[in-house]
Amino acid sequence: MASLGSTRRTFAPWADPTAKPYIRFENVTKRFGDFTAVDDLSLTIYEREFFALLGASGCGKTTLLRMLGGFEQPTSGRIFLDGQDMKGIPPYRRPVNMMFQSYALFPHMTVEANIAFGLKQDGMPKPQIAERVARMLKLVKLEPFAKRKPHQLSGGQRQRVALARSLAKRPKVLLLDEPLGALDKKLREETQFELMDLQYELGLTFVVVTHDQEEAMTMADRIAIMDKGKVLQVATPAEVYEAPSCRFVADFVGSINTFEGSVTRAGSAACIRDRSGAEFRVADAGAAAAGDTVWLAVRPEKLRVSRERPADAENALDGEVWDIAYLGDMTVYNVKLDDGRIVKASTINSIRRLEDALTWHDRAWVSFSADAGVVLTR
Amino acid sequence: MARLFSMIGSRFVIAVPYLWLLVFFLVPFFIVFKISLSQTAIAMPPYLPVFGLEEGGSGFVRNLRDLSFENYLWLFEDALYVNAYLSSLVIAAVSTLLTLLVGYPIAYGMARAPAGLRPLLLMLVILPFWTSFLIRVYAWIGILKPEGLLNQFLAFLGIIDQPLVILNTTSAVYIGIVYSYLPFMVLPLYAALEKMDYSLIEAAQDLGCPPLAAFWKITFPLSLPGVVAGCMLVFIPAVGEFVIPDLLGGSRTLMIGKTLWDEFFFNRDWPVSSAVAVVLLLILVVPIAYFQRAQARAREQES
Numbered sequence: 001m002a003s004l005g006s007t008r009r010t011f012a013p014w015a016d017p018t019a020k021p022y023i024r025f026e027n028v029t030k031r032f033g034d035f036t037a038v039d040d041l042s043l044t045i046y047e048r049e050f051f052a053l054l055g056a057s058g059c060g061k062t063t064l065l066r067m068l069g070g071f072e073q074p075t076s077g078r079i080f081l082d083g084q085d086m087k088g089i090p091p092y093r094r095p096v097n098m099m100f101q102s103y104a105l106f107p108h109m110t111v112e113a114n115i116a117f118g119l120k121q122d123g124m125p126k127p128q129i130a131e132r133v134a135r136m137l138k139l140v141k142l143e144p145f146a147k148r149k150p151h152q153l154s155g156g157q158r159q160r161v162a163l164a165r166s167l168a169k170r171p172k173v174l175l176l177d178e179p180l181g182a183l184d185k186k187l188r189e190e191t192q193f194e195l196m197d198l199q200y201e202l203g204l205t206f207v208v209v210t211h212d213q214e215e216a217m218t219m220a221d222r223i224a225i226m227d228k229g230k231v232l233q234v235a236t237p238a239e240v241y242e243a244p245s246c247r248f249v250a251d252f253v254g255s256i257n258t259f260e261g262s263v264t265r266a267g268s269a270a271c272i273r274d275r276s277g278a279e280f281r282v283a284d285a286g287a288a289a290a291g292d293t294v295w296l297a298v299r300p301e302k303l304r305v306s307r308e309r310p311a312d313a314e315n316a317l318d319g320e321v322w323d324i325a326y327l328g329d330m331t332v333y334n335v336k337l338d339d340g341r342i343v344k345a346s347t348i349n350s351i352r353r354l355e356d357a358l359t360w361h362d363r364a365w366v367s368f369s370a371d372a373g374v375v376l377t378r
Numbered sequence: 379m380a381r382l383f384s385m386i387g388s389r390f391v392i393a394v395p396y397l398w399l400l401v402f403f404l405v406p407f408f409i410v411f412k413i414s415l416s417q418t419a420i421a422m423p424p425y426l427p428v429f430g431l432e433e434g435g436s437g438f439v440r441n442l443r444d445l446s447f448e449n450y451l452w453l454f455e456d457a458l459y460v461n462a463y464l465s466s467l468v469i470a471a472v473s474t475l476l477t478l479l480v481g482y483p484i485a486y487g488m489a490r491a492p493a494g495l496r497p498l499l500l501m502l503v504i505l506p507f508w509t510s511f512l513i514r515v516y517a518w519i520g521i522l523k524p525e526g527l528l529n530q531f532l533a534f535l536g537i538i539d540q541p542l543v544i545l546n547t548t549s550a551v552y553i554g555i556v557y558s559y560l561p562f563m564v565l566p567l568y569a570a571l572e573k574m575d576y577s578l579i580e581a582a583q584d585l586g587c588p589p590l591a592a593f594w595k596i597t598f599p600l601s602l603p604g605v606v607a608g609c610m611l612v613f614i615p616a617v618g619e620f621v622i623p624d625l626l627g628g629s630r631t632l633m634i635g636k637t638l639w640d641e642f643f644f645n646r647d648w649p650v651s652s653a654v655a656v657v658l659l660l661i662l663v664v665p666i667a668y669f670q671r672a673q674a675r676a677r678e679q680e681s
Contacts, residue, residue, distance in 0.1 A: 071580055091583040104581035108599050117595075118585030169585065 011221055012236075013046040020083075022047040022205055023068065023173065028077035030063050030229075037063040039229035040077070050199050050206045052220035054213060056252075060229040061209045062101075065175050068207065069098045082172060092121075097171035101178040103162035105150040111137070111161050112146040118169040136164040139198070156187050163195075167202070174199075176208040180215060192218050213253045217241070225249050241299075246378045250297045257303070257343050258376070259296045266290045272375070276339045281314045283371035298373035303345035303366045305333050305358060313367035317343065321362045333358065335366050407659075414652035415445035425648050449653040459637065459654065463661065466634040469548065469623075470616035473555035477563045477612045478605065480556060485567035485604070486597075489574070500568070503561050515554055515625050522550050522626065546628025554622035559615070563608040570604025571597070603676035610669040614662055634658055 013019035021044035030038040038060040045051045053061040066072045067079060070091035079086045086094065097118070106114050115136050119129045137143045140160035150158055159182065166174055179195065180188045196219050199206045210216050216223045217237040224234045225248075233245040244250035247258060261274035263285055270285035272294060280296055288294045309316050322342060323334035332346045345366050358364055416425040427441040453459045488499045506514060521527045522545040529541040544550050574597065582592040620635030627633070634654065641651035 069584060071583075090588075091580070092586045092588050096584075098581075098584045100577050100581055102575060102577050104575065104577040106578060106581070106596060117582070117587075121586035121591075165581075165585070 011048070013049070014044070014222060019046060021045065021080075022049070022082060023207070024080040025064070026078045026080070028064075028067065028074045028079060030060070030067060030072060031075045036229050038067070038074075041229065041231055043224060043231055043234065045205065045207060047205055048203055050196065050219055050221045051208070052216035052223045053207065053209045053226060054211070054216040054223050054252075055226035056211060059226040061211075061226050062177060064226075065098070065177055065207060065209045068173070069096055069175050070094045095171055096173040096175055097166040097169055098175040098177065099162050099166040099179055101181060103150075103158050103182075105158060105161055105165070107150055110147050110149055111142060111153070114150070114161055115165045115168050117165065122169065132168060136168050139167070140164045155182050155184075156191075159183060159191070163198075167198075167204075170202075171204070173205045173207060176206060178210055179208060180212075181210075188215070195219060217253070225252060227252075243374055244297065244376065247295055247297070247376050250374070250376060255300055255344060257298050257300065259298075261294060261296060263288045263290050263292045263294055263375075266292075269370075270375070272296050276337070276341075278317060280373075281370045282373060282375055283369075285375045286377070288375055288377050292377065295376040296373045297376055298368055300332065300344040300346040301330075301348070302372035303343065303368050305335065305345045305347060306365050306367070307358065307362070309365045310367050313365075314370045315372075316365050316367040318363065318365045319343065321358050321360055321364050324358070324360065331357075333364070333366075335364055410652045411656055412445070413648050414449055414650075414656050415447065416649045417444070417446075417448070418647050418649050423648065424646050449649050450657070452650060453653055453657060458632075459634075462632050462634045462637040463657070465632045466617050466619075467661070469551060469555070469631075469633060470613050470619070473552050473559070473616055474609050474613040476552060477556045477559055478609060481560055481563035481567055481608060482605075484560075485564045485571055488564070488568050489571035496572070500565075503564050503568075506561065511558065512621060515558065515621055518550070518554055518557065518626055519545060522553065545626060546630065548627065548631055550626035550628075551623050551631055551633075554626045555612075555616050555619060558622060559612040562611040562615075566607035566611065567601060567604040570601045570607075574600050603672065606669065606672045610665055614665060614669075617662060618658055 023043075023045040025041055025043040028038055028041050029036065041060075041064070043064075053064060055061045063072060067074055068081075068086075070086070070089060070093075073088075081094070081096070106117065109117070112133055115133045116129050119132055124132070133146075134143075137146055140163055142157060142160050142164065145153060145157060145161075150161065153161065159179070163179070166176075176195075180191055183191060192215060195206070208216075208219065217240075220237060222234055222236055223240050225232045225240065227248055233240060233249045235243070235245075240249060240253050244253065244256075250256045250258065259272070259274045259278075259280065261272045261280070263270060264273050264279070265271040266285050266289050268284050270282045270288075272280045272282055272285070274280065274296070282296060285294070304310065304313075305321075309318070317335075317337055319335040319337040321333055322336035325332040325334075328349070330346050330348050332344060335343045335345060337343060343366050412429075413425055416427060418424060419426040427444045429438065429441055433441070484503070488496060488503075491499055519526070523529075524541040524543065524545070526545070528544070529538070532538045532542070544553070578596050578600070579589075579592050582596045583589065587595060618635045618638075619633065620639055623631045623633040623636050624639070627636075638651050638654045638658070641647050641654060645651075
């Protein structure tokens with residue numbers, strides 16, 4: 001699989017009001033007894049989109065995927081795929097295929113037979129099956145392992161067999177349930193890009209469930225962040241990171257410092273007074289009105305740490321260096337403010353400078369510009 | 379010193395099962411084998427020669443010369459024995475198949491039952507063992523006899539006006555064997571089905587396989603180790619079964635276990651009945667060896 005990164009184009013059908021959604025969840029609710037796994041959820045996914053459902057375990061993301069696959073029926077609400085209502089259609093008649101978290105490879109069949117399984121079900125002629133299987137094996141680079149049984153393969157190879165098997169039938173939509181969850185970090189990173197290339201090359205719609213935000217950020221065109229059966233935000237990775245819709249999203253994706261306070265001046269060039277009395281200058285307070293309780297959220301890399309208060313700083317706090325995590329490419333400082341709050345700031349180590357670095361218990365200033373943070377109202 | 383003791387201790391622990399097999403299996407087998415090579419006699423014990431210590435070395439050699447395979451030849455000359463063996467194998471095979479047909483849905487239902495309910499269902503399968511096997515087989519006489527519960531019930535429903543003759547036929551033997559050996563079929567099947575990953579069925583359905591086809595292509599092949607184990611556990615003891623054909627099968631049912639019993643107690647022909655037992659053992663070694671191999675293969679697959 002050659003890298004196709006350079007041929008990627010801007011892809012944003014969700015911004016186009018004339019674009020027709022490919023998958024549509026309409027007010028879908030799923031209850032298991034007393035437990036509401038998915039709560040009145042509506043969502044649209046476009047053709048050829050790489051869509052990620054991101055959330056902690058138990059947030060309903062897997063249930064949503066399983067409803068799309070036909071393994072669960074919604075308690076209420078409707079699901080459309082390519083304009084067709086999916087109600088009552090069993091999994092074996094849906095034009096979607098799923099890659100299971102456990103891979104669910106048939107242990108009594110060879111790699112080849114696993115990949116051919118779905119094609120045989122469709123009654124495809126034998127020579128065509130052989131040809132398709134060969135192509136799939138090549139695609140996932142498993143040609144030498146065609147005759148092996150799943151228990152004779154490594155975890156990474158099994159993952160590829162599962163992928164090949166679910167792609168063999170050329171589904172309209174591929175559902176992936178934690179596709180990289182069982183792989184080690186290095187292999188996971190490699191496979192992320194391979195999945196992206198594959199999806200682009202085959203022109204398929206991918207819906208992937210993951211709890212790993214980095215995975216979702218890397219691969220997906222858009223991410224839906226879920227909590228307690230609801231979607232909190234659906235946006236591109238950059239939007240999710242830079243403009244989270246609420247504190248949960250801000251906190252779930254990456255790390256963030258939040259300052260609770262109330263708006264003293266609304267609109268653009270706003271002011272927020274936090275509970276310690278510090279006044280923050282904010283470029284845009286959005287819809288928040290004066291007097292509202294809001295949270296100013298600032299990502300660690302948008303904070304600057306210095307010994308002296310920078311002369312041009314729009315917002316600055318002082319405290320004591322409490323903890324330092326040196327990660328090589330960057331250093332993360334935890335600065336303890338005088339009221340006990342910890343502020344996290346990260347600095348890219350762009351210069352090889354070992355002396356004059358801040359160290360534990362030094363007094364330090366953390367500063368940030370007026371447009372560094374985002375004002376959250378919930 | 380302590381290490382020495384622990385070494386001796388661990389050796390001893392390993393030795394216990396071997397010792398057990400030696401004393402309670404291998405030695406009795408050789409005694410039976412020796413009797414099968416003897417001649418019947420009106421004596422106590424009812425066969426000759428009898429090996430004794432007081433006769434010394436020359437007596438031992440003389441006794442050894444008296445042993446012969448005559449009884450085995452006799453077994454193959456008399457059609458009664460050959461027929462009894464064949465009929466036992468057929469009855470055991472048919473009842474094994476019937477037990478599988480009855481046991482598989484039970485085991486499948488148990489494996490698919492809610493996890494909390496499974497121990498209770500397992501318990502219900504094992505429950506009959508709390509009553510003596512003999513009593514349970516006797517109870518079937520009460521059910522199957524012409525004026526028994528089954529006939530009364532069917533007559534009450536108006537399905538029959540003449541009582542069905544079930545008792546003292548091969549059908550009654552089948553019923554008895556299926557009933558008695560059902561737990562031995564259900565338990566290994568349940569063990570195989572229960573550990574199966576249900577997502578495999580979902581994967582099969584996802585790939586376009588309707589539920590029934592998914593059963594034959596995925597569930598059944600994966601439960602084969604359980605099927606083999608269950609069938610062996612039913613077939614092997616059923617071949618030599620004595621109580622069920624004796625109580626339910628009447629005089630017309632020919633089974634080797636009953637033949638052996640008659641030879642031993644009515645004819646008092648210990649040598650021939652011993653030969654019958656040895657040949658039965660040899661016949662059963664084949665499926666037992668197959669069973670062992672299948673088990674080893676299944677273990678290898680899992681690792």
